[in-house]
Amino acid sequence: KQEVTQIPAALSVPEGENLVLNCSFTDSAIYNLQWFRQDPGKGLTSLLLIQSSQREQTSGRLNASLDKSSGRSTLYIAASQPGDSATYLCAVPTSGTYKYIFGTGTRLKVLA
Amino acid sequence: DTAVSQTPKYLVTQMGNDKSIKCEQNLGHDTMYWYKQDSKKFLKIMFSYNNKELIINETVPNRFSPKSPDKAHLNLHINSLELGDSAVYFCASRDIAGGGYNEQFFGPGTRLTVL
Numbered sequence: 001k002q003e004v005t006q007i008p009a010a011l012s013v014p015e016g017e018n019l020v021l022n023c024s025f026t027d028s029a030i031y032n033l034q035w036f037r038q039d040p041g042k043g044l045t046s047l048l049l050i051q052s053s054q055r056e057q058t059s060g061r062l063n064a065s066l067d068k069s070s071g072r073s074t075l076y077i078a079a080s081q082p083g084d085s086a087t088y089l090c091a092v093p094t095s096g097t098y099k100y101i102f103g104t105g106t107r108l109k110v111l112a
Numbered sequence: 113d114t115a116v117s118q119t120p121k122y123l124v125t126q127m128g129n130d131k132s133i134k135c136e137q138n139l140g141h142d143t144m145y146w147y148k149q150d151s152k153k154f155l156k157i158m159f160s161y162n163n164k165e166l167i168i169n170e171t172v173p174n175r176f177s178p179k180s181p182d183k184a185h186l187n188l189h190i191n192s193l194e195l196g197d198s199a200v201y202f203c204a205s206r207d208i209a210g211g212g213y214n215e216q217f218f219g220p221g222t223r224l225t226v227l
Binding site for chain 1: 116143152153154155156157160162167168202204206208213214215216217218219220221223
């Protein structure tokens with residue numbers, strides 16, 4: 001059974017810092033992993049989708065890495081800004097299905 | 113143009129009532145999902161339809177009944193609403209043709225409050 005954990009649960013950093021969010025999953029037989037951002041009271045916005053054959057995916061100041069063998073993904077945010085404040089969620093599929101399991105999220109606050 | 117839209121955005125109702133939430137996607141995707149996000153912000157899948165066919169049916173009370181009239185629409189009907197049904201319900205869509213390697217897109221959510 002796929003389980004997804006995100007650490008830390010909450011993070012507060014000063015503006016300009018580089019930071020790393022972690023996502024761990026128990027079943028490494030995944031075909032991709034998706035990172036989302038959720039602003040308070042809003043829906044989820046897709047940030048990055050990383051396929052199982054990839055080790056990294058980049059979009060602007062965001063970089064996601066994937067290590068299937070160790071069951072880990074990291075989301076690196078460079079030069080953080082107050083506008084990055086949100087909850088970040090990772091999601092992975094369960095083996096052999098199209099069902100995605102979500103992590104509990106990391107609540108990020110970037111202080112101006 | 114909104115890719116995945118849901119109506120209504122807010123729904124406040126009394127216990128015991130029946131209500132429906134609607135979802136539409138204009139992305140041409142073949143698969144749609146309903147998720148429930150509880151007060152602790154945990155997101156859990158409820159149902160999924162692929163080309164109008166139910167492919168995921170989690171352990172959800174049978175008071176919840178999804179319906180997909182076509183692959184662009186997925187509705188959720190809830191009978192005999194209970195306090196514990198209060199949550200935010202999200203619709204999502206994805207294209208799984210060819211192996212399911214594509215990303216999911218989410219709607220803005222419907223905040224359901226049962227009094």
